[in-house]
Amino acid sequence: MEKKHFDHFRNIVGKENIYEDKAHLIAYSYDATREHFEPDAVIFPRHEEDVSKILKYCNENRIVLVPRGAGSGFTGGAIPSEGGIILAFERHMNKILEIDMQNMVAVVQPGLINMDLQRAVEAVGLFYPPDPASQDYSTIGGNVNENAGGMRAAKYGITKDYVMAIRAVLPNGDVIKAGKRTIKDVAGYNIAGILIASEGTLAVTTEVTLKLLAKPKKTKTALGIFPTVSQAMEAVYKTMASGVTPVAMEFLDNLTIRAVEQTFHKGLPIDAGAILVTDVDGNLDDDLDFQLNQIEKVFKENGCSEFKRAKDKAEAADLWFARRNASQSLSIYGSKKLNEDVTVPRAALPELLERFNAIALKYKINIPCFGHTGDGNVHTNVMVDGSDPEQVKIAYQAIEEVFQATIDLGGTLSGEHGIGIAKAPYMSMAFSPEEMNLFNAIKKAFDPNNILNPHKMGLN
């Protein structure tokens, strides 16, 4: 980048709010994909006006710009794969601006960490349900732009279900407000709706208004052990269809159970086909027991050999232990993990898992699975020896079949992680040329000069 551009950016934000040195550029070249591309500079805007000035200048000078949250994404959405500017919000634009108790709404800046929001609203009796696994460090701006999910999606939905309004800056520097602090709003196009999950390719988020709920007074946890993964998957969708909606309905398959047991020695049932862990919530003990009774009934009708109810918080934490430690335990199966977050309609879960098993057998590899079965979202981990190029090649072949099986069953490439650069090669499996044309036309309507996070999501 030319020196005059650096000078201009320093004039906007002050020299203390821009990194140009190699060490910092490297630090901002990564996300959780392990891909890396260095930016030319990292800028910390102090407020929306800075963002607007920076974008306007970048647009006029055709400088590429990538907004970044915590860099915790799994698909490279925040990686500056074309160089240019990283806009980082963690230094200044990271605050809760308002918790409106009367309307049950929070107004926050994009750099706010998800868990900081959860804690702040729970302290006043309110509740922000979206809880991605990255909740301790990922930011609301990143959550909105990736439409983050989490454990509680089965009952409470995902980030998009809580976004009431977004303030954003368009690539030309224009500031727009999309949405309102109202439950209903049908005036004008639903701009907030399309900004969510747009991976920072359409506009830069500067403020988000989020719906809050009253915090349910009670939660109870239970765990079911199943002889086969098929039976567990049948139990998942039959539970939801029976009239109860658990907060979470998470599963671990046999390979994952074994990995956790080998790593932590907790006495897990290593011969079980699958474990389901579930939380229910509400305001009355009777209601929680009603829900757990219903779940136990459906589980047992579908082969559940043991159903454990937690008597207190310590026991609940114990039932959740295997699920919470699943991801990190899988390294016993290989040094290279291709972890996907495919999602299918819930009733397709039994067949999906059968197909994954067939893929694993075909390639003689392990594909341990766990995740958010209550909403059809399976964390699918293709594990191989990363030092063996042949194995790595096989892993990518297997992943392509994983995606094809998912799409064949009416599912999506990504339930939570987005497309970024990691899944861009697979977009043509999921979308027709006509659909890709429409995506590109929308991108052009927002960003005619293609300066904002260009070429992500398989876009032109």
Added chain:
Amino acid sequence: MEKKHFDHFRNIVGKENIYEDKAHLIAYSYDATREHFEPDAVIFPRHEEDVSKILKYCNENRIVLVPRGAGSGFTGGAIPSEGGIILAFERHMNKILEIDMQNMVAVVQPGLINMDLQRAVEAVGLFYPPDPASQDYSTIGGNVNENAGGMRAAKYGITKDYVMAIRAVLPNGDVIKAGKRTIKDVAGYNIAGILIASEGTLAVTTEVTLKLLAKPKKTKTALGIFPTVSQAMEAVYKTMASGVTPVAMEFLDNLTIRAVEQTFHKGLPIDAGAILVTDVDGNLDDDLDFQLNQIEKVFKENGCSEFKRAKDKAEAADLWFARRNASQSLSIYGSKKLNEDVTVPRAALPELLERFNAIALKYKINIPCFGHTGDGNVHTNVMVDGSDPEQVKIAYQAIEEVFQATIDLGGTLSGEHGIGIAKAPYMSMAFSPEEMNLFNAIKKAFDPNNILNPHKMGLN
């Protein structure tokens, strides 16, 4: 329209599926606004392929086209204000294609009547919550394109909260699928999100996949009488913030109570400042009683002088009578009714109603209000003598002030009815030139030749 165009359309759909005669053209020139513009033809497509062929031809020949549901809209969204073709779905594309019990999803065609869907899914123990007042005749296609609300929005949200996927035809004839039968899907832009509430200006909906819930087993109804409307409005948002979420929380102000009483003689409390009617639902009697106890507590803390609980369905219907018959009773205040559906954050309701009262006093007119206060949505009725041009002029002045008060309090021009042609003149009060530019750019991305329902919503 030229004869050759008629010939072409007859070739596509067959001559039995096109109306060209004056009587039918008049019948399709209206909606509930009482504005009317005649189309050149009314076409009943048999399937998506017909829709695609018609759009492609219209696009190539620059023929304007307006998709139409039941014509029950209040803002002229389905009126052919520029002539051209009306695409009507009630004859062929009006079916439930699938009720998927396992995934709790319905797949329907755009011409399906809302209530036909509700009845069909309730017959198998499922539940489609969006219930606009027009539910007996309005169509799912219209509901989606206007993002219809209803009585149950306070707890269950609105149409957009149930749309999982849309199949649609773009103006160039391309067929696209937006969304999936999955709870999570973050691959590609959220096209379904922007099609909802787009008033038929971006694409023609040919199929909708809707989320269903398990039908709650029990519902209970209660009614609270308040000395002043302010106290009732305080009770509304304080109830929601106290941790219970009633299905509905509807209100009538004093003028509306008097109008219903004068029309139906039901012994209503004509000196009350407001009535609130509320429904709660759930699976357990204890849970319903818990909710009603909480509501009664908050109501009484806010001046409620009488709280009645319905003991059975007949009593519940009785408590709902005034609300259900509010709209039609208002004619006692004048022959001309300008009815708006402004929506504010719930906690702004007390001030909103005060401002409406001041506007009524200023112009010496009646502005009876009722509606969905549980979600901040107030049906605001400016009533005047329609035969007196001076009074009609005053009514429009008052409406402009109603909108200004709403926007000042963080509200929206429309919570349910959309913009269409009726509210298009007010768009500049609610949106900046930059925001209107973005709307126009999005319109152009979908519809570069501006053939689809042009110039609605204040667009170019």
